[in-house]
Every structure is written in C-alpha cells, then in structure tokens.
Amino acid sequence: MPKITYIDHQGTARTIEGELGSTVMETAIKNAIPGIEAECGGACACATCHVYIEEAWREAVGEPSPMEQDMLDFGYDVRPNSRLSCQIKVAAELDGLVVRTPERQA
Amino acid sequence: MSETIKTDVLIIGAGPCGLFAIFELGLLDMKAHVVDILDKIGGQCAELYPEKPIYDIPGIPYITGQGICDALMAQIKPFGASFHLQEMVETIEKIGDPLFRVTTDRGRIFEIKVIVVAAGGGSFQPKRPPIPGIEAYESTSVFYSVRQMEAFRDKRLLIVGGGDSALDWTLSLAPVASHLTLLHRRSDFRAAPDSVNKMMTLVGEGKIDFVLGQVSALQGEAGQVAKAIVKRNDGSTFEIACDALLPFFGLTMKLGAVANWGMEMKDGEYIVVNTANFESSVPGIFAIGDINWYPGKLKLILSGFHEGALMAQKAHRYVFPDKRLIFQYTTSSTSLQKKLGVA
Numbered sequence: 001m002p003k004i005t006y007i008d009h010q011g012t013a014r015t016i017e018g019e020l021g022s023t024v025m026e027t028a029i030k031n032a033i034p035g036i037e038a039e040c041g042g043a044c045a046c047a048t049c050h051v052y053i054e055e056a057w058r059e060a061v062g063e064p065s066p067m068e069q070d071m072l073d074f075g076y077d078v079r080p081n082s083r084l085s086c087q088i089k090v091a092a093e094l095d096g097l098v099v100r101t102p103e104r105q106a
Numbered sequence: 107m108s109e110t111i112k113t114d115v116l117i118i119g120a121g122p123c124g125l126f127a128i129f130e131l132g133l134l135d136m137k138a139h140v141v142d143i144l145d146k147i148g149g150q151c152a153e154l155y156p157e158k159p160i161y162d163i164p165g166i167p168y169i170t171g172q173g174i175c176d177a178l179m180a181q182i183k184p185f186g187a188s189f190h191l192q193e194m195v196e197t198i199e200k201i202g203d204p205l206f207r208v209t210t211d212r213g214r215i216f217e218i219k220v221i222v223v224a225a226g227g228g229s230f231q232p233k234r235p236p237i238p239g240i241e242a243y244e245s246t247s248v249f250y251s252v253r254q255m256e257a258f259r260d261k262r263l264l265i266v267g268g269g270d271s272a273l274d275w276t277l278s279l280a281p282v283a284s285h286l287t288l289l290h291r292r293s294d295f296r297a298a299p300d301s302v303n304k305m306m307t308l309v310g311e312g313k314i315d316f317v318l319g320q321v322s323a324l325q326g327e328a329g330q331v332a333k334a335i336v337k338r339n340d341g342s343t344f345e346i347a348c349d350a351l352l353p354f355f356g357l358t359m360k361l362g363a364v365a366n367w368g369m370e371m372k373d374g375e376y377i378v379v380n381t382a383n384f385e386s387s388v389p390g391i392f393a394i395g396d397i398n399w400y401p402g403k404l405k406l407i408l409s410g411f412h413e414g415a416l417m418a419q420k421a422h423r424y425v426f427p428d429k430r431l432i433f434q435y436t437t438s439s440t441s442l443q444k445k446l447g448v449a
Contacts, residue, residue: 045154046358070296073268074355076236078291078320080339106236106355 002095006051008035009103018090024099025049025086035101042086044068047075048105049085054098061088061097074106110215113137114425116208117187117222118195121149123395123410124224125178130418132185133442136220136425140187141210143194143229148175150226153357164408174407184447190214194229198367204390204424220421223377223386223393224410227359235266235355237321246329248351252279260284264334264346266321267354273297275352276305280314287315287346289336317346324351367391372399383420384413390424392417 001017004027008014018027028036028049037048044067053061058081064072068087072078085099115131117124120142128138146152148171151160155171163169169177193214198221199207208216232250234240240248252258252275263283265276268290274297276288288305295302308314319336322343326332333347361375370378370387376399377386384392394417395410403409422431436442443449 040154043155043158045158066294069292069294073291073296074233074235077322077337079341104236106233 002090002092002097004090004094005096005098006033006035007098007100009101020090020092022090023086024051024088024090024097025084027090028085033101035105036085037105038086044071044084044087046106047071047073047084050075050078050102050105051083051085051099052079052102053081053083054100055081057094057097057099060093075102076104076106077102110217111139112217113139114218115139115220115222115421116141116195116206116216116218117224118142119149119224119226119395119397120144120147120189120191121224121226121395122151122174122178122407123226123414124149124222125175125182126411127222127224127394127414127417128182128185128187129178130415131222131421132182132187133436133445134418134422134431135445136418136421138185138187138222139190139216139218141190141193141195143192143231145192147179147189147191148172150359151175153230160407162406162408184445194362196363198391200388200390206390219390219425221391222414222417222421223364223391223397224395224414225364226396228361228364228397229359230357231360231362233355233358235321235353237324237353240324240353243324243326243329243331243351247326247331247349248324248353250353252352255279255282258282258350261349262347263287263350263352264289264348265352265354266290268292268295268297269354269356270297270301272352272354273301273305275354276314277301277308279352280308285315286313287317287348289317289319289321289334289346291318291320291339293318319344321351321353364397369393376403379413382416384417385420392421 004018005015016031025038039048040046068084114136115138117138117140120140131138151171152175158171194211196211197209201207259282262285264287266289280286309316319338321334322337323335324331333345337343372378377393379393379398381400386393394413396405440449
C-alpha cells in the first residue's frame with residue numbers, strides 16, 4: 001500500500017500506509033495524525049484538512065478543482081502548493097507522497 | 107413584532123430532521139412552527155452540501171442534499187407548517203407544565219407546549235478568519251456583518267473575501283467609505299460574475315482598490331485596528347492601513363444559545379436525551395438529529411428520522427394530555443390518509 005508522510009508545522013514526520021482509493025485526509029484521520037481536522041467529513045465544504053504538497057509531488061498530485069479553490073479561500077496561509085487533503089485520492093503513483101500540515105486549520 | 111404566536115410545537119432548525127419531525131407531528135395532529143437562522147430551508151444539506159450525493163437514505167439509493175430537502179418539503183406539504191427564517195431562538199422560559207415562552211433575536215414570542223431542538227451542529231454564524239489575535243478587534247474595528255452602513259462613513263475600509271458577501275458590501279460601501287480596499291487571495295471569485303464586473307469597473311475608475319493577498323496579522327491598539335499585514339502568494343508582505351476590517355469567510359456552525367436552556371449536555375456540545383422518546387433533561391424539550399447524544403449515537407439523517415417518530419409519540423402526551431394515542435400505519439389508516447390528503 002502507498003506510504004504517505006505527514007510533516008507537522010514543527011517538523012515532526014509521521015509515515016503511514018494509505019489504503020488505495022481512500023483519501024489523504026481519511027488516512028490521516030484513521031491514524032490520528034495531528035494537524036488535520038476535516039470538520040465537514042470530506043465533502044469539500046470546509047478548509048480544515050488543508051495541507052501543503054511537497055514540491056517534488058505537486059505534479060503527480062495535480063491542481064485543485066475550481067470548487068476546491070473556492071474552499072481554499074477559507075484556509076489559513078494558503079500557498080501555491082496548498083490542497084485540501086480530502087480531495088486527494090491515495091493511488092499507487094503517490095507512493096512516498098510527502099505533505100506538510102499548516103500551523104493551524106481555518 | 108408584539109403578537110405572541112401560540113401553537114403546539116416549535117421546531118428549532120429546518121434541516122432534514124426538523125422537516126421530517128413536522129411529518130411525524132402532523133400525523134398526530136400537532137401543529138408546528140419552525141425557526142431557522144439561515145435564509146433558506148434545509149440546514150446543512152442546503153447550505154453546505156446541496157449538490158453532494160447522499161447514499162444512505164433507506165429506500166432512496168441516491169439523492170443530493172438539496173434533493174432530500176425538496177422531497178421532504180413535498181412530503182410535509184399537507185401539514186402546512188410555518189417557517190420563520192433568518193431568525194434565531196435566544197431564550198426559553200418555562201411558564202407552565204409544560205408550557206414555554208420562547209423569544210427570538212427578532213423579538214418574536216412563541217407560547218408553546220413542546221420544543222424540538224433539531225439544530226444539527228448549531229446555528230450558522232459568520233466564520234472568524236484564522237488571523238492571530240483578531241478577537242481583540244472584534245466589534246470595535248473588525249466586523250463580520252454590516253448593520254449600519256453609516257458606521258463606516260469616511261473610514262478607510264479593508265474588505266476581505268471573494269464571495270457574494272464580500273463583493274456585495276464592497277459595492278454598497280464604496281460610496282460611503284473614504285477609501286476602500288478589497289483583498290482576496292486570487293483573481294477568481296465565488297461571487298456572482300455581475301458583482302465582480304461592477305467591482306472591476308469601480309477599480310478601473312480609480313474609486314476602490316483590489317489587491318491580491320491574505321491577511322497574516324493585524325496591528326493596532328485598544329481594539330482599534332491601524333493596519334493589516336498582508337502576505338502575497340510569493341511569501342513577501344506589505345501593509346494596508348485601515349480603520350475597519352470586514353472579513354467575509356463564510357459560515358460556521360456554533361452551538362450558541364442552546365447551552366443556556368438548562369438541559370443536561372454531553373461534552374458541552376450535545377443535548378443528552380432519553381432514547382425512549384428523545385426528550386432532554388427538561389420535560390417538554392426534545393432533541394433530535396446531530397445535536398443530541400445518547401449511548402451509541404450515530405450522526406446519520408436516518409437516525410434523526412427515527413428519533414423524530416419516537417419524539418412525536420411523547421410530544422402527543424403533552425399537547426393532548428386527555429387523548430389516547432392509537433398506533434396506526436399510513437398504509438392502512440383512513441384517518442392518517444385523510445390528514446395526508448390522499449384518502
């Protein structure tokens with residue numbers, strides 16, 4: 001199963017295995033990864049599962065949809081590599097993905 | 107608004123559980139009024155997930171959030187409930203056994219026998235943007251809504267956001283303010299294209315400024331903001347001097363006044379109910395849907411429907427203490443079918 005590394009804003013890295021087809025947000029919540037709240041449960045209706053995609057992975061992960069961009073408007077310290085982790089599906093080609101969680105969620 | 111509304115049941119929250127409660131109460135001859143803070147019926151389903159799919163409504167393999175609200179409205183039509191939208195219940199006072207006097211933020215007063223709290227995650231309130239220390243400026247120079255435009259006359263305003271509220275207030279306040287800056291993190295907007303065009307025209311005429319970026323900090327003293335520190339997408343920062351900041355970051359749900367109504371709460375967030383009838387610790391006040399708690403609680407719409415059906419049985423005892431309740435099926439009962447207008 002693809003491995004995902006979550007690095008919190010203080011630099012602590014946690015690597016876990018994600019289930020194919022689930023999301024980067026769900027994988028974090030199931031494994032109690034701090035820094036991701038996912039208030040709306042993954043409906044792209046809030047901005048509390050905001051993560052920064054490590055530069056090397058941006059292309060593989062892709063760009064946010066217009067709806068996700070709308071939700072990112074509510075995020076804290078949104079950057080060009082910001083994504084909502086509920087909108088990223090765990091896939092074989094994302095094995096080794098590294099994301100950083102922001103200092104705070106919205 | 108001085109006339110007191112006297113009725114059987116007041117439902118707080120017009121989400122799917124509140125709507126279905128109208129049906130269950132109606133079958134048992136109880137009339138309901140509904141209060142909701144949103145400007146539309148449907149609660150979270152209509153506000154947050156109108157286009158989102160729901161797959162776990164029994165007997166309906168697929169429906170959208172708006173779809174379930176529309177279907178429920180059709181189902182409860184025979185019962186003619188009254189809706190009071192953009193209104194919030196503030197106080198509940200027990201004046202009988204049970205009889206309650208309920209006051210809303212618009213000064214409306216209800217006298218009712220039974221209250222059903224179906225408030226989901228609480229009431230929708232403007233969201234506080236994640237700017238450190240913003241609390242210190244709230245209501246003095248940071249505002250999440252505009253009550254009187256005159257309060258902003260000849261002031262330097264900074265409006266933040268890209269939705270309809272941000273754009274609408276930008277257009278309305280542009281002639282009032284001495285200087286107005288609209289700040290948004292990108293050049294795409296969620297707001298109606300027509301408002302965006304009007305805003306761009308004002309920018310073109312030099313009447314207002316539109317700036318790209320995000321507020322990262324505020325400076326000022328004694329509640330009076332002096333300037334916002336704004337971060338560009340490349341990480342560099344600059345300052346915008348302003349007398350007032352109006353951030354429009356959408357809505358979030360807050361429990362609000364519910365906690366003050368004297369009911370036993372779980373973790374300060376949920377109303378504890380008896381699973382035989384979904385009554386709270388205050389006789390006559392019930393809680394159904396996401397806002398209640400009991401051992402094994404699941405926050406599912408289908409659970410809220412079940413809770414509403416059981417609630418109505420107990421509510422009947424309060425509204426009609428002398429009437430015996432006979433359990434009937436809509437499939438076979440002529441009297442129920444008459445109420446539904448199908449017999």
